[in-house]
Amino acid sequence: MKRNTFKSVATIIALSAIMMLGACKKKAAPPPPPPPPPPPSPTASISVSPDTIQPGQSATLTWQTTNATDVSIDGIGAVQPNGSQQVSPTASATYHLAAKGSGGTQEATTRLTVTQAPAPVVSTPSPSEEDLFGQSVRDVYFDYDKSDLRPDQQAAIQADAQFLSQHANINFTVEGHCDSRGSTEYNLALGDQRASSVKSALVAAGVSANRVKTISYGKEKPFCMEENEACWQQNRRGHFVYQK
Amino acid sequence: MAQSTTNNSHFLLSVTTPALVRCLPSLLLIIILSLASASFAQDWVRTGSGLGVEKVRLAVPDFKPSSADPQNTALLKTFNDTFWNDLDNSGVVELVSKSFYPLQVPGTPPEVTFGVWNSPPPNAAMLAFGNLGVAAGKLTVQGWLYDVKNTASPLVIGKQYGDVPTEDAARLIAHKFADEIIFRLGGGIAGIAESKIYFVSDRSGHKEIWVMDYDGSNQRQLTHQSSISLSPRVSPDGSRLAFSSLTKSGWDILMFSTELDRLVSFPHFGGTNLSPSWSPDGAHLAFSSSRGGRSEIFVSDATGGNLHPMTTGRGPDVSPAWNRKTGAQIAFVSGNTGLPQIYTMEADGTNQQRMTDQGYAVSPNWSPNGQFLTLAWIRKYGPGEPGSSDIYLMDIASKQWVQLTHDGGRNDFPSWAPDGRHIVFQSSRSGKEEIWMMLADGTKLHQLTFTGRNSQPNWSWK
Numbered sequence: 001m002k003r004n005t006f007k008s009v010a011t012i013i014a015l016s017a018i019m020m021l022g023a024c025k026k027k028a029a030p031p032p033p034p035p036p037p038p039p040p041s042p043t044a045s046i047s048v049s050p051d052t053i054q055p056g057q058s059a060t061l062t063w064q065t066t067n068a069t070d071v072s073i074d075g076i077g078a079v080q081p082n083g084s085q086q087v088s089p090t091a092s093a094t095y096h097l098a099a100k101g102s103g104g105t106q107e108a109t110t111r112l113t114v115t116q117a118p119a120p121v122v123s124t125p126s127p128s129e130e131d132l133f134g135q136s137v138r139d140v141y142f143d144y145d146k147s148d149l150r151p152d153q154q155a156a157i158q159a160d161a162q163f164l165s166q167h168a169n170i171n172f173t174v175e176g177h178c179d180s181r182g183s184t185e186y187n188l189a190l191g192d193q194r195a196s197s198v199k200s201a202l203v204a205a206g207v208s209a210n211r212v213k214t215i216s217y218g219k220e221k222p223f224c225m226e227e228n229e230a231c232w233q234q235n236r237r238g239h240f241v242y243q244k
Numbered sequence: 245m246a247q248s249t250t251n252n253s254h255f256l257l258s259v260t261t262p263a264l265v266r267c268l269p270s271l272l273l274i275i276i277l278s279l280a281s282a283s284f285a286q287d288w289v290r291t292g293s294g295l296g297v298e299k300v301r302l303a304v305p306d307f308k309p310s311s312a313d314p315q316n317t318a319l320l321k322t323f324n325d326t327f328w329n330d331l332d333n334s335g336v337v338e339l340v341s342k343s344f345y346p347l348q349v350p351g352t353p354p355e356v357t358f359g360v361w362n363s364p365p366p367n368a369a370m371l372a373f374g375n376l377g378v379a380a381g382k383l384t385v386q387g388w389l390y391d392v393k394n395t396a397s398p399l400v401i402g403k404q405y406g407d408v409p410t411e412d413a414a415r416l417i418a419h420k421f422a423d424e425i426i427f428r429l430g431g432g433i434a435g436i437a438e439s440k441i442y443f444v445s446d447r448s449g450h451k452e453i454w455v456m457d458y459d460g461s462n463q464r465q466l467t468h469q470s471s472i473s474l475s476p477r478v479s480p481d482g483s484r485l486a487f488s489s490l491t492k493s494g495w496d497i498l499m500f501s502t503e504l505d506r507l508v509s510f511p512h513f514g515g516t517n518l519s520p521s522w523s524p525d526g527a528h529l530a531f532s533s534s535r536g537g538r539s540e541i542f543v544s545d546a547t548g549g550n551l552h553p554m555t556t557g558r559g560p561d562v563s564p565a566w567n568r569k570t571g572a573q574i575a576f577v578s579g580n581t582g583l584p585q586i587y588t589m590e591a592d593g594t595n596q597q598r599m600t601d602q603g604y605a606v607s608p609n610w611s612p613n614g615q616f617l618t619l620a621w622i623r624k625y626g627p628g629e630p631g632s633s634d635i636y637l638m639d640i641a642s643k644q645w646v647q648l649t650h651d652g653g654r655n656d657f658p659s660w661a662p663d664g665r666h667i668v669f670q671s672s673r674s675g676k677e678e679i680w681m682m683l684a685d686g687t688k689l690h691q692l693t694f695t696g697r698n699s700q701p702n703w704s705w706k
Binding site: 145147182183184185186188189190192193196215216220 | 451472474475490494495515516518519532534537538539559560561562563577579582583584604606607620633656657699700
């Protein structure tokens with residue numbers, strides 16, 4: 001059936017082409033169409049005033065873009081092409097503006113420094129176990145479609161195991177995550193195996209199994225939303241969460 | 245069988261474009277026309293009986309008002325649109341364009357003039373006509389199907405329907421009468437106009453299970469878990485809906501009663517439990533569970549009792565799909581050899597057969613006649629191979645396949661309609677994940693959902 005279709009199509013083309021050749025001989029060659037102008041590149045700028053505040057104070061973010069259809073600021077979300085907004089972070093923050101248009105993407109950043117007020121008290125409280133957990137335990141990253149631990153992740157998992165052995169009263173969850181490619185159901189099963197791999201390695205290194213919960217998020221809760229390898233790698237991970 | 249039309253188009257372009265730059269506009273027209281004819285000549289796998297015969301030319305003039313009630317106008321519009329759409333989507337008739345109809349169309353049998361319908365320009369073989377009216381608070385629809393070539397005894401179907409005068413009732417009556425006609429003209433296979441499609445939507449802010457009529461109307465939220473709910477699979481009798489949901493203890497299979505409109509109890513197994521599938525007798529469920537470590541296919545009773553594993557392998561096994569005709573086999577996805585592939589096995593776990601030979605193959609779904617699988621497949625996979633995920637159809641016995649979607653986007657989760665003639669699936673071709681349906685030959689493609697992101701459609705069994 002394919003072959004017949006193909007033959008008949010080819011015959012039509014051949015006949016038509018012959019007829020066209022005859023019919024078209026006397027026509028003057030039309031001038032080549034001018035190339036369409038490239039879409040203008042977006043521009044973007046962002047500033048903050050004042051650029052240094054103390055905790056509790058606020059500053060004004062101001063941004064301008066042109067030729068952009070999709071403007072967003074990390075931590076704030078989608079915003080108007082031009083605008084300003086009050087912010088009052090409790091710690092120093094970098095505001096990253098991305099302006100996407102048909103002509104490309106333009107980015108701009110500005111930084112707001114939050115100075116700590118002069119300490120009125122002499123003693124600083126010792127960091128909580130949750131803080132230590134957040135600072136010390138490193139996530140484990142995986143290759144595409146794989147759930148076995150990569151050699152370059154062994155150092156991270158050994159350091160994690162060492163910290164967790166030293167803080168034996170911490171219970172925690174290992175979340176298995178996958179990148180956005182592939183299918184929902186298979187990715188949930190794959191994420192489950194990633195979380196299990198991390199748990200098995202920790203147990204093998206001496207961490208008690210009953211302190212570790214595992215959960216798969218598949219591709220349901222990505223860390224990074226872009227479609228490129230750097231972002232996909234961010235999403236293929238075993239992520240540690242402190243359990244209160 | 246598996247040759248795609250893109251090969252033809254490459255060939256056409258490379259032969260013609262260098263030779264005839266001067267005639268470019270005319271040539272482009274010819275190329276486009278040729279491509280159009282080539283794409284219509286795609287290979288077909290016939291999945292119903294009577295599909296090989298030429299389609300009946302059916303004329304469907306708008307139904308006429310039978311009373312003077314002011315509600316008639318709106319109800320007639322709903323009825324006529326729904327009725328036309330059902331017949332047009334059925335794949336079993338060729339609707340005669342309304343521009344060929346005479347000015348005077350019939351609303352009752354005495355008004356039928358055979359000569360203007362059975363000869364050109366309409367040249368119809370069949371005529372569906374009737375009337376609708378509200379009287380004394382009641383909606384009445386009369387409909388007829390006439391064989392207009394057989395003037396001596398033209399009556400094929402004559403029906404009268406009564407209901408409350410609402411848009412929903414007008415839509416339902418249109419579905420019922422369309423199904424009568426499709427059953428009669430489509431080789432005795434019941435129409436799908438009264439079937440439902442279950443799916444996942446995030447439009448409430450969470451992924452929940454929703455349901456809609458087969459044509460995308462009446463979209464309605466069923467679950468309110470406020471977490472992540474996925475993989476809805478309705479039972480063969482339509483009374484229960486199994487799905488997987490993230491609960492406090494992890495991914496569990498949950499059971500929703502469509503009759504009680506609430507969750508009913510189902511056991512908590514531990515581990516990650518995903519992708520339920522019903523046996524055709526409604527007595528068993530197959531699903532994926534990692535309760536023993538790795539994700540394997542398990543089978544339980546419909547109530548969750550008598551749980552036992554079916555597979556033991558290295559990679560994750562998910563997405564079981566029961567043979568809907570025989571109940572004797574289960575297809576599933578396994579990562580045993582690396583990238584996921586489709587396998588089949590007997591329902592007791594023996595005789596595992598690998599069906600796909602390469603790429604990334606997921607989401608098997610069995611045809612109602614038990615002969616075919618539809619699946620999502622990225623055949624070319626790896627560095628430098630962008631590889632689109634498309635819907636394919638595979639003959640179980642020969643493992644021969646044909647590609648049904650070609651139009652870009654990620655296409656996944658095909659689910660067969662009970663008539664075996666339609667497939668619903670999710671696609672990102674519009675820019676975000678939405679539900680689309682098509683005939684099982686890849687034609688008559690159209691979008692059913694437009695709000696939020698919608699995925700994992702599951703067509704009811706009847």
